[in-house]
Amino acid sequence: MPSENEIKINEAYRNYTPPVNASMIVRKLLSTVPDKYLQGLDCVVLTNEVALSRRDRLGRVWSRGRKFDKSRVFGRYHPSSRNSLPYIELRVDKIVAGLKAGPFLLRDTSFLRDLVFGHVLFHELGHHIHHTIRPEHTEKEDLADTWAGRLNANFARKTYWYGVPVLRIYKFMRSRKWI
Ligand SMILES: [Zn+2]
Numbered sequence: 001m002p003s004e005n006e007i008k009i010n011e012a013y014r015n016y017t018p019p020v021n022a023s024m025i026v027r028k029l030l031s032t033v034p035d036k037y038l039q040g041l042d043c044v045v046l047t048n049e050v051a052l053s054r055r056d057r058l059g060r061v062w063s064r065g066r067k068f069d070k071s072r073v074f075g076r077y078h079p080s081s082r083n084s085l086p087y088i089e090l091r092v093d094k095i096v097a098g099l100k101a102g103p104f105l106l107r108d109t110s111f112l113r114d115l116v117f118g119h120v121l122f123h124e125l126g127h128h129i130h131h132t133i134r135p136e137h138t139e140k141e142d143l144a145d146t147w148a149g150r151l152n153a154n155f156a157r158k159t160y161w162y163g164v165p166v167l168r169i170y171k172f173m174r175s176r177k178w179i
Contacts, residue, residue, distance in 0.1 A: 008043035013092070014051035022046050022092045025117045032158040033151060037125065040132050042085035044121070048093035064141045074098070075120040077127035086132065088124040095120055102178050111160070112178075115152055115170065119179040122151035 007030055009023050026044055049057060049071070060067040076089045099107055099116060106112050126147025130136065136143060149170060156166035173179050 007038055007041055010043050010045045012045050012047045012051055014048060016048040016050070016093055018046075018048075018092045018096060020096065020113065022090070022095075022117070025114055026090070026121060028159070029114065029118050029121055029155055032155040033122075033125070037129050037133065037151075040080075040086055041125070041128055042087045044088045044090060046090050046092050049091060052091075064139065075124045077124040077131075079127075079131050086128055088121065088128065090117075090120060090124075098178075106173075106178055111156075112169075112173070114159075115156070115166070115173065116179050118152040118155055119148050122155075123148040125151065 009026055009030075011023055023046060026046065030038070030044070057070060059070055061070055061073065062068075072094075074091055074094045078084065078087050078089060080086045095117060099113060106116070123144045126144035127140065129147055130140060130143055149167070152170060153166050170179075
């Protein structure tokens with residue numbers, strides 16, 4: 001394993017206990033990421049919808065030139081601002097609801113569940129990489145998805161020595177809109 005990166009994981013739920021150990025899953029996912037991609041990232045905040053301010057919860061956001069309801073947001077990247085260092089926010093209740101809505105295979109297979117968390121976490125980490133380390137002039141959401149796929153494949157390679165054909169699984173999951 002690479003030297004343990006010290007990204008803090010802060011649990012900030014309100015009236016909610018996740019049915020899975022989200023903090024452990026995120027720790028496991030982060031431990032496979034090369035340190036250079038985590039540089040400058042302060043923490044990952046695990047939260048749920050009711051813990052958010054009205055402004056973060058209600059209304060719509062722009063993404064890929066379209067407007068989306070904020071209730072469909074699973075995670076967000078917060079670049080550094082005057083008040084905070086860069087961090088990633090994961091809406092665990094939303095991710096879990098997505099798992100529950102999927103087929104039983106998705107709910108009951110920890111490996112697939114990890115990939116779903118990985119997809120959201122690594123997508124946001126992709127925004128961090130784009131902001132801080134490697135700016136590229138590509139549609140930023142597509143770029144973040146590319147990082148998500150790359151880092152998830154890396155996670156699976158490091159975690160499962162027998163070499164899961166993760167890109168194929170990934171393609172399948174995406175074609176089914178599981179992620
Ligand atoms: Zn994004």
